[in-house]
Amino acid sequence: MACFLSNHEGFFGSIKNFTRDFVVTEIDIAGSLVSTIDCISESSVRTLSISEDVSCSFAEKNTEPKLVAASPTLETECVSDCSSNSLETLDLSVILGQVVTEKLEQFACSLKNGCSSEQELSLGSFSHKHQRANVHRAVKLRFPFLLTITNQCEIKAKEWQDYRELRQMVSEKEADDFFRFTDAKVSGSSYTFLPDDNREHRTEVHRFLSRRFGKLVETKSFTDQGRTSICVRLRERGKPKKRTAEDCRQEDIYTAFTLSKENLETLEAISYMAAELGVLPSDFTYAGIKDKRAITYQSMVVKKVSPERLKEKAAEFEKRGMRLFAVRPVSEPLKLGRLCGNHFNIVVRDIKPHIYDGPDPLAYSESMVKLAVENVKTTGFVNYYGPQRFGITQKVQSDQIGLALLKEDMVSAVHLFFTPDKRDEPQNKAKCHFLQTGNAKEALLMMPESKARERLMLRAMNRFGTGPDGCAQAWLSLPHSTRIFYLHSYCSRVWNEAAAHRLTILGDSVKQGDLVQGVTGTMNDSGETSTNQIHVVTEEEEREGVYTLGQVHLPMPGNTVKYPENAMGAWYKERLSKDGLESCRFRVSSLKMNVPGCYRPLLAFPHNLDYSLQREGDGVENCSDGDKNDKATDSVKLNLTLNFDLFPSCYATVFLREVMKTMVN
Template structure:
């Protein structure tokens, strides 16, 4: 086994020992086609128009993500990043859900930022700013929501079709009683109006002061909330609870009906990231990117099919926009009304149709000069490789997309800094520029050299939503530890948690390689497995918090009760149980090496909690078929003219009809068709087949 690659973070340790072969993927967009498999087992591009999509409210979380990530993390994390091999940062929901530069336009957004700074600096309460005229009512509604979310201390007023903004006097009064951060968080809590939710202010030892706060909250928000003082460990704080009858203020019947409209559709996109496609559709429809829900993220350099649901848009309106979307590489089909959004992770997996081009053996030499003999040898290599993985599966690594390919600083490095609560270090890692003079790298380089967030914001491309959100916060709060913490808090939770998850994924990849090289390919005492049903008895699982986890006994090892396919390895977190063999020691030492020996896997300042999860050591492709063909003839006559399927026939029945173009024999092309669970990467499956990075 070779050392871990600093580029991919994917160890070169395999489950099969065949020779493999060389080749390349994604030469053409059509070479990588990903089709989501919904919760009912249907390919989303072939489901019936009348079939209701699986949008049930409960869902199984799939570990990342994301991401990239063509995986959806099977874990107790509260987000997923299914992908079908998606891009490095694809594991997270859109960070521009409340990006005012998208909703208002860049110029007005910057004017609003300056207006807010003026309010803070000059301490004036009567200033007012016009955000412009918005004839479309959907656009107006989104302006109101986005401004309140970004600046909870502002209030928006509509004088149709103009929207004006001013400071909320209630916020000003509350901020004189509690801290500014507490006042902002309280107004976000009020604006969200999540039934049954609560908000607790910081400890307050003064009964007189608590009484003043109680009276203010009762006077201004008494119809919406109730307050009470609670004591814990000698400290008393005020907790505010939303009343059951609490409702948004003055919502009309029309607005309520609009909020309840959901439309499902299948999105086919080419050469677009999922979040890029959502941002464009949201702008065209006059809704927020956060109004779109989906089961998983899909790759950019591919043709992908996935289910989506959009809120507040009728099927008719969506159909009217379909022609406009098609010009941007998006095709919508199976458009129909549904009753609820789509939940992240609500899918069985993905179906892949892949083409690997320019096949050749690993050994050096002119593979084209020996004619049929070379093709015969290569064909034997391919058949052995694919059949091995078909029978034995592959090591279930997180793919390089999980960490960010070709980046100076990868996502797991940022995640480690966050877990160590080094907010400044994490920000500087995040803004480390790539080599080159593209606008994004120039902007990052300027920030690293000057520490001037405002100037960097002016240089940063408008498409870089995460970077712009963080820069706005850094401009407002400064670049010290507190300002950097506010910058991370400006991102959606699912975006923040992606980075620590990436670090944990890297540790998991290293762990599985160490497990295979030191303990071999047999199940050992102390390994973790899913508990068999007949063993599922109370008390068997200790305090792991997961009654399905079982520790393999010495007798079970000797009797061969379990196979390697049953073995699980934990993703580091605060609720997982570690193996009770040498791997348990390895995890402890590995985390200590990064300074996390006492890590609680919680970053309270960023509201991050990583409970961990259990991920199967092996994964297997299902419904695998494979074909060899010569691309010149096959592509001229339509793909498949000169291909032979040997996924279901013997090699003795297969003969290669080689073609020549310009006097040179064509290289072979391999077509693969298979299904993977949502926690698996197609590129990692290919890697096991080919014994190299495709």
Template sequence: MTMKQDGDAASVPACFISNHEGFLGNIKKFIRDFVVTEIDADGRQVTTGAATHAPRSTDKSGGRRDRNRQGSEEGDFAADCRFDLTVSSPDGLDLSMVLGQGVSEQLEQFVVSLRDEAEEGEESGRKELSLGSFTDKYQRANVHRAVRHRFPFLMTVTIQPEIRVREDPDYRELSQLVTEEEAEDFFRFMDAKVQDSSYTFHPDDNKEHRTAVHHFLNRRFGKLVETKSFNQQERTAISVRLRERGRPKKRSAEERREEDVYTAFTLCKENLETLEAISYMAATLGVLPSDFTYAGIKDKRALTYQSMVVKKVSPQRLMEKRGELEKRGMRLSHIRPAAEPLKLGRLRGNHFDLVVRDLKSHGGGEVHSGAETRRRLAGLVEEALQNVQVRGFVNYYGPQRFGTGQSVRSDLVGLALLKEDMVNAVRLFFSPEDGDDPPSQAKRHFLQTDNAKESLALMPASKARERLMLRALNRYGTGPEGCAKAWLSLPHGMRVFYPHAYCSRVWNEAVAHRLATLGHQVRTGDLVWTQQEAEQTDDCEAARIHVVTQAEERRGAYALAQVLLPMPGNTVRYPENAMGAWYRERLATDGLDNCRFRVGGLKLNLPGCYRPLLANLCNLSYRLQTCEEGAGGNGGGNSKGHFKATTGDAERHESLTLTLNFDLDSSCYATICLREIMKCDL
């Protein structure tokens, strides 16, 4: 990657904290030039299990600065602390991967026919569809769960080895009492089998109607659930809770053992998105994507190592599939039993091993001898690294947060969703790239024809998000209601990514405006972490945000590293100085002056969070060396400030390469750190 001038670069303002000159160079010239290794919650790199220094930096006042534990790294669409996130759900599995394209389309048509009959008041009777024969029990379990989650109004029946599907009569009866959406959500709740969980129907002021719902639930599910009415915002609603040890379906001892199995492993992937890798693994192992848990999402264009846990798969079975997965660009190691799933954000940070090739000065016009050029560049590199090591870097969200394509702008999609303009959000989502690759052809066809079915046939199987959206658009139509259903077809974590992208862009613009107008000093009205709070708690929810007073500004009570800026949301406090007015004006410019940062129809809630203005790198080491142009060596080593020059005369096509090794807290971007070091967009 060289210096950019397109929309990617524009998503990160050109505002820096240090004033060194910097230099130019190429990153990610080769995949192995960018290696990301997760550091777990115990401070260990997941590749070796060896302890590493925790990437926790301390500001001049002693306050800890690892405040964004709920996020992850490069390419992360997991949010920062206080965002309402869930891991990927069974919706993330394209049924065509399990059933095959032909059977999947037959199932869609079967569902449409049931809907038509229901609208016309006809009884479906025992109308059935065969999904085919599945000799592998893992495949059968996968089909049952995937179909029931996608279409909760269907029953799946095994007549070994065949699986048949028909309408669930209980669903039809319940849908006469409540909305179809509530009935579907209730059946998903029942199928999830989550102990101590509950489901609440919409408020209902009609006592007779509530009584009818109670009677139905107790008659059909009384052994499994208990129901009660309660007041909710001066209205009455029905809540349903699973009874202790209640199960919607009796399971065998073998099934119970399989359900309780967790297997941990280290995933090494190359040129793959984390969710794409999970889709491949789920299809290979016969489980759902939601059975995989992880601490954070890693960059696609990199070699990455991260911890994962999979449910319902034994270590032995996972080892048997390693060879098959390796053909897909995934290597699994450190396979072992685990006691529980991983939680999103349960990581200390990430370790980076980076190579920057073809170093040049920003001037580019000077004519020097080879030795003089190397000496000058060595001085620029050393000055830049010392500055950033001491002062840190502006904690921008990286361009990955906003979509790195030429046309797709995730923040604009998020803005449309926050304004509840579902149709425009869908059309922005399907913005094609400038090229003529298959995904762009499919997107272009949809925008030109509005034909979701034909576009689905053109969309590659690897594009899970796009295919899920097109399937829903084909089923529900491309109007406002159909587009809302299409967004609901995506797992919650994918849906919420887009509004988060918009809020991230606003945060980036806010920090640039803050530095440009209020300078590099702490000002009255700024929000800060206090030293006492930072040492006592790691919980963003529990931290009390302090507003800097005039007296504190005069005596320099706080350092710039303690200053926070809020991500827009419905629970955050905004600065009590000129920045507070800036936030209000910025949101009003986009038509969000009355935004509550909730999209009820999509089940999205953005409380917001506080992000430190600055970030620090830790455990820095580097090596600067010469190599012949086109050589593939990565350099390496851990020598502090090591400069390696070739002996004898400089060769004609010699270039300088910088190898960097450092740690960052979670939710900090290595590309942004490099940007501050090099003073160019990457």
């Protein structure tokens, strides 16, 4: 990020010295600050005007239908005995021998090609029960459509009629994934079939699953974004087959609350709460992800938890740096991007000029800060994604993982994900052990309980292996919003470089071929500009100065966007080719991920900006109103307090970077 808009001098200063120096409060879709008390006072309500420079909330927008992960995404350990097996014990060629394994593969292939389902294949005799158990597990893992039967010590394989019947109703992959799900028997897990808008067909699937698997699972249809799917959950032990009215009501309970967290990632906070409440992390919904190194307030909704139960756990959450406010029942979950923006309260401490040798550095700094803030208030700032988007402290940043996923190099993506930082922490020791030994089970035992994403992936690799397929299953074990985050991080990195290049080669005026938002266009809830609202600037419009730089948009790479019709179009092509993505369709079908792309404004502007200067150490509280003749000493420090609003996906650290003319994390 090399470009600045304003030409003021800038200054040094310190932010996030204390967490209370950086406070972020979400602004809901109605334009009000999220509630931190049960009854919002009038003074806490703020309105944020929606205008044409609403920024793109690409990180939180997902236009792809929610599809199911093939492996369960859980916080609890797998209760199936197969989790204790090493990779060798589940290798068919080791268990059965190469000759029998080849016969089994041929047998399975013949069944797939429609041969008689009455056939059976002997896999041999096994005297020890542990050997027989391994045979059953390994065959089910490799061939979910086969049924293995023990007669004394001999094991035979045959086609599973239940599989054949289900296969007539759903796709082969769905059938395979469903039978692997039922075989895993992970407590509290669920599986969701692909969306199905045919009600009669869904009824047929419900009846089949109830008839053949009713003692093991329960089914329910749900609608999301206008599409209906069947969700299957494992029954709790001892729970009756037929759901009671209370069970049905519990499924439909939604509880909203305001979450205040300190020095915690949003996903990390959700993992803590899910484990404490006994629900899945995916049962929590939120409008946006907030900074870790800050005190943040944001809206959340949790499913299947009553307000009373949530309040009972409030004391436990507070031990983890989380507080709950405005707990109340609601009728539906939150959606990503359903916010107007964020309000920031920031203190920049110990302000000093970059270069100054004069007699009164404090007075000079005061005038310089005022000039800087007023300049950025008027001209705005380059709408870069902030460094926290990519991981400030991580050795491997999230955009590198996203690039590997776009190339569908699952093994490299997993290794990048598990690359440890330099800090001597338990999770880094677990990551080192996994990379050095490839032993997912041992690394899982070393991984702290709080590291939910790492543990989910290690569990999946313990079950499916560490090869390409196993690594793909590891990624599928994460929620879709987590997987897609890495792809969006890569696109964000490209956008940042594009913005700097655009200003460097084309300057601060609108040029022919630039993309601008149409005058009559409107934004959706997340601030994303759709394709039909984007206009290509003509030669005549450039000459007449029809548009301003604040209306220029740059595309986030994806499969539905158009690129600028000037030098920037060629730059995008070269930039993607540099990373080996010249033919990339921005889809990773094996992980059910699609990146359509969108358009992000080149510039962003602070709203409702208010600021003041304070001298710390000489008794003067507010320098903007105080006595300018006070004697400055080395012990006196100058602090700046800022209060302002930004639209979704705009970064306060990038705003501060423009004001201070220095890198801010």
